[in-house]
Amino acid sequence: MPQSLSSLREILSDIGRDFEVTSEEFVVTHTYTSGQDWLPNTAKRDIDVEILSREVELSADERNILGMLLHDGRASFASLGAASDKSESTVRRIVETLFEQEIVSLRLLVEPQVLGFQAMFWALLDIEPSRLPEAASSLAENPATKTLFATAGSCNLIGQFVLPRHTDTYAFMTQVLGALPGARSAETLLESATYKRVWNLVKGDSYGEVAGPAWLFDGKSRDR
Numbered sequence: 001m002p003q004s005l006s007s008l009r010e011i012l013s014d015i016g017r018d019f020e021v022t023s024e025e026f027v028v029t030h031t032y033t034s035g036q037d038w039l040p041n042t043a044k045r046d047i048d049v050e051i052l053s054r055e056v057e058l059s060a061d062e063r064n065i066l067g068m069l070l071h072d073g074r075a076s077f078a079s080l081g082a083a084s085d086k087s088e089s090t091v092r093r094i095v096e097t098l099f100e101q102e103i104v105s106l107r108l109l110v111e112p113q114v115l116g117f118q119a120m121f122w123a124l125l126d127i128e129p130s131r132l133p134e135a136a137s138s139l140a141e142n143p144a145t146k147t148l149f150a151t152a153g154s155c156n157l158i159g160q161f162v163l164p165r166h167t168d169t170y171a172f173m174t175q176v177l178g179a180l181p182g183a184r185s186a187e188t189l190l191e192s193a194t195y196k197r198v199w200n201l202v203k204g205d206s207y208g209e210v211a212g213p214a215w216l217f218d219g220k221s222r223d224r
Helices: 005-018 058-069 077-086 087-099 129-140 168-177
Strands: 027-033 119-127 145-152 158-163 183-190 200-205 204-211
Touching: 005 058, 058 077, 058 087, 077 087, 119 129, 119 168, 129 145, 129 158, 158 168, 168 183
Parallel strands: none
Antiparallel strands: 027 145, 119 158, 119 183, 145 158, 200 204
């Protein structure tokens, strides 16, 4: 995740210099559901259709503790304090504040294949702007939806979906995506292999080391 659009351009420039690729940018304008919240056929997920955003500025200490938690979510307050040169009570207060502000939450990440899901794909959707909140809310409630966000670009709604079998994608495209209010077009992109997810490198069906943005781990403030 880049710090800014200028950072994104630098990343794309580096990729284009090292590999023969083409790229397309989609600016996320609103997130309805996150892949970290995906739990197949379980409790109802919270769906955010409000056009509201909250500016959050983390302190250097908060960013430092958050970076360590990303590397090891099971780290104790004592070990975090020793690594950050803070008292255990201070670290506990910082972590509790991050939880209270809903900046941090705990998730168990499991690749869908481990649970028996064979088909993972993305859909790039063009929805009539006036029907976008309605369509997004309907699609976000579908248990197959893993990630869903509004974008600015050649499409205005992008989602990641997980289904038991590849043959299930036909019914999903025709009966779910095709039935969305205001749907004008849809393009599906099948995931053939996953190499990185939520800043974690993926090796086979297991998560490896964290490889997130440097600005999050070095304690520096985010560019505005």
